[in-house]
Amino acid sequence: MTGEDSLDTAHSRPLRVGILVDTFAQPRWALSVLQDIRLSPYADLVATIRNATPPPSLSLSQRLARKWRSFLYGWYTAWDDRKYATPEDPLVMCDAKRLLGTVTVIDAVPRMTLHTDRFEDDDIRRIRELDLDVILRFGFRLLRGAILGCARYGVWSYHHGDNRQYRGGPPCFWEVAEGNTVSGSMLQVITEELDAGQVLYRSYGRTDPHSVRKTRQECYGTAQQFVLRKLQDVYLHGRAGLGTHTNLQPSWVPYSNRLYVAPTNGEMLHFFWVLLRRRVVAKSRSMFQPTRWILAYHFDRTSTAPVGTELVPPRSRVFHRFKPIIPPRGQLWADPFPLRVDGKFYVFFENWRVGGGNGHIAVMEWKGDGQWGT
Numbered sequence: 001m002t003g004e005d006s007l008d009t010a011h012s013r014p015l016r017v018g019i020l021v022d023t024f025a026q027p028r029w030a031l032s033v034l035q036d037i038r039l040s041p042y043a044d045l046v047a048t049i050r051n052a053t054p055p056p057s058l059s060l061s062q063r064l065a066r067k068w069r070s071f072l073y074g075w076y077t078a079w080d081d082r083k084y085a086t087p088e089d090p091l092v093m094c095d096a097k098r099l100l101g102t103v104t105v106i107d108a109v110p111r112m113t114l115h116t117d118r119f120e121d122d123d124i125r126r127i128r129e130l131d132l133d134v135i136l137r138f139g140f141r142l143l144r145g146a147i148l149g150c151a152r153y154g155v156w157s158y159h160h161g162d163n164r165q166y167r168g169g170p171p172c173f174w175e176v177a178e179g180n181t182v183s184g185s186m187l188q189v190i191t192e193e194l195d196a197g198q199v200l201y202r203s204y205g206r207t208d209p210h211s212v213r214k215t216r217q218e219c220y221g222t223a224q225q226f227v228l229r230k231l232q233d234v235y236l237h238g239r240a241g242l243g244t245h246t247n248l249q250p251s252w253v254p255y256s257n258r259l260y261v262a263p264t265n266g267e268m269l270h271f272f273w274v275l276l277r278r279r280v281v282a283k284s285r286s287m288f289q290p291t292r293w294i295l296a297y298h299f300d301r302t303s304t305a306p307v308g309t310e311l312v313p314p315r316s317r318v319f320h321r322f323k324p325i326i327p328p329r330g331q332l333w334a335d336p337f338p339l340r341v342d343g344k345f346y347v348f349f350e351n352w353r354v355g356g357g358n359g360h361i362a363v364m365e366w367k368g369d370g371q372w373g374t
Contacts, residue, residue: 011042011235015133018047018151022139024097029090029224030138034099036228042235043228047130048100051117051140052107072268073170077212084213090221091213104130110140118145134234136227137190144192153234153242154189156200156227160219161185163199168260172215175207177263177271183207183215185223187230189242200242201226209278293332295349296322325372330354333362347372 017037026034037045067074085092106126110117117140119127127135127150135150137143137157148155160171162184175183182204188197203222208214233241263271298321327333332352339346345366352359364372 010238011133014041015043015231015235016046016131017043017134017136017231018049018127018130018132019045019100019136020049020051020139020155021096021100022051024050024095024100025093026096026138027090027220028088028092028094029220031094031096031099032090032224033136033227034096037231038099040228040231043134043231045099045103047104047106047127047132049106049108049127049135052109053112069264070262072265072272073173073263076268076271080211080213084211084217086217089217090224091216106130112141116142116144118143119147121146124150134231142192143190148190148192153239154198156187156230157190157197158223158226159186159188160216160223162204163188164255165257166260167255167257170212170260170262172207172219173212173263174260176209176212176215177267177274179209179274181207181209183219185219185226187223187226198242200230210275210282291332292327293334293352294327295325295333295336295347297325297338297347298322327351332359334359 019034034045037043081091106123108119108123108127110119110123112118124146127147132151134153135147135155137155143155160183161167161169161175162182163186165180165184166174172183174180183206184202184204186202187200189200190197203226205215205218205222208218230241235241325333330353332354334350334352336347336349339348346363347366348361348363350359351362366372
C-alpha cells in the first residue's frame with residue numbers, strides 16, 4: 001500500500017474508508033454511521049465492497065428443515081418487532097444505494113466454507129489498490145485470509161454483546177433469556193477468531209427483561225457513535241488512536257462459555273415461560289409495591305470541594321448517610337442538580353406525575369432542620 005509512511009502520527013488527509021456489505025439495504029443505525037462519515041472532516045467513504053455471491057439453491061425439504069429448527073424464534077422476533085417498533089427505530093431497514101452507489105463499488109464472490117468467507121486473490125488486489133485506511137464490516141460472514149490485512153488499521157466490526165460473556169448470536173437475545181441485567185456492545189478490529197479481536201470501543205446498557213427488540217434498540221442506537229469517535233482518534237493520533245479507549249482492556253480475555261447460536265424450538269418454549277413469569281411478577285409488584293422515585297441528600301461539612309457542591313460530594317458513597325426527600329403521592333422525582341447561591345442551597349430536579357405524560361423542571365430550597373420547600 002502507498003500513502004502515509006508512518007502510522008504513529010496524525011494524518012494530513014482524511015482517512016480512506018471502505019465498507020463490506022451484502023446488499024444496499026442496511027438498517028438505519030448503519031446508515032447513520034455511513035452518513036456521519038460522509039459529513040466528517042477526518043474520513044472519506046471511498047468504496048463499497050459488495051457480496052455478489054448468488055443465494056444458495058436449497059431444496060424444499062432443506063428450506064423447511066432450516067426454518068423448522070428456529071420456527072418459534074422467527075415467530076417471536078416478528079411479533080416482538082411489530083409490538084415494539086418505534087418511528088426512529090435504529091433497526092428499521094433503509095435503502096443506502098443513493099449513499100453507497102456514488103463511490104467505487106467492487107463486487108466480490110468469496111470462497112465459502114460452512115461459516116466463513118475468504119476473498120479471491122483478484123479481489124484482494126483490487127481492494128488493495130484502493131489504498132484504504134479502514135474497512136468497516138456491515139456484511140459477509142466470518143472473514144478469513146488476506147482481506148483482514150487490506151487496510152492500514154484493519155477491518156472493524158461491531159459485536160452487539162459483551163464478548164467476555166457472549167460470543168455468537170443472536171444479538172441481545174441470550175442476555176434477555178438468561179436474565180442478564182446488562183447488555184454490552186463493542187467495536188473491534190476483527191481477527192480470524194470469533195469476537196476476539198482488539199476492542200476499540202465498548203459500552204453497556206440496560207437489558208429490557210421483557211423484549212429483545214427494546215434491548216437491541218438501546219444497544220444499537222448507542223453503539224452507532226463508536227465508528228466516528230475511533231476514526232477521529234486515528235486521524236489525530238495514528239495507530240496510537242486505536243488504544244485511546246482501551247487502556248483498561250487486557251490484551252487477552254479468556255472465554256469459556258459456549259458459542260451461542262439461534263435458539264431451538266425447545267429453548268424458545270422455556271423462554272416463553274420465563275417471559276410469562278416475569279410479566280406476572282412485574283404486574284404483582286406494580287399492584288402492591290408501586291414504583292417511587294425519590295431524592296436523597298447529604299451534607300459533607302469537611303469537604304474540600306468547590307463552594308456549591310457540598311450537597312453530594314464525590315466521596316460520599318455510603319448511602320446510609322443520605323437522608324431521603326419523599327415526594328407527594330402520585331409524583332416521581334429524578335435527576336437532581338444541587339446549587340448554592342448567596343449561602344442558600346437549592347436543588348433543581350425533574351418532577352413527573354404518575355400517568356401524566358412528560359415531566360417538568362422544579363426547584364426547592366433548603367429551609368434548615370431537614371426541611372425543604374418549593
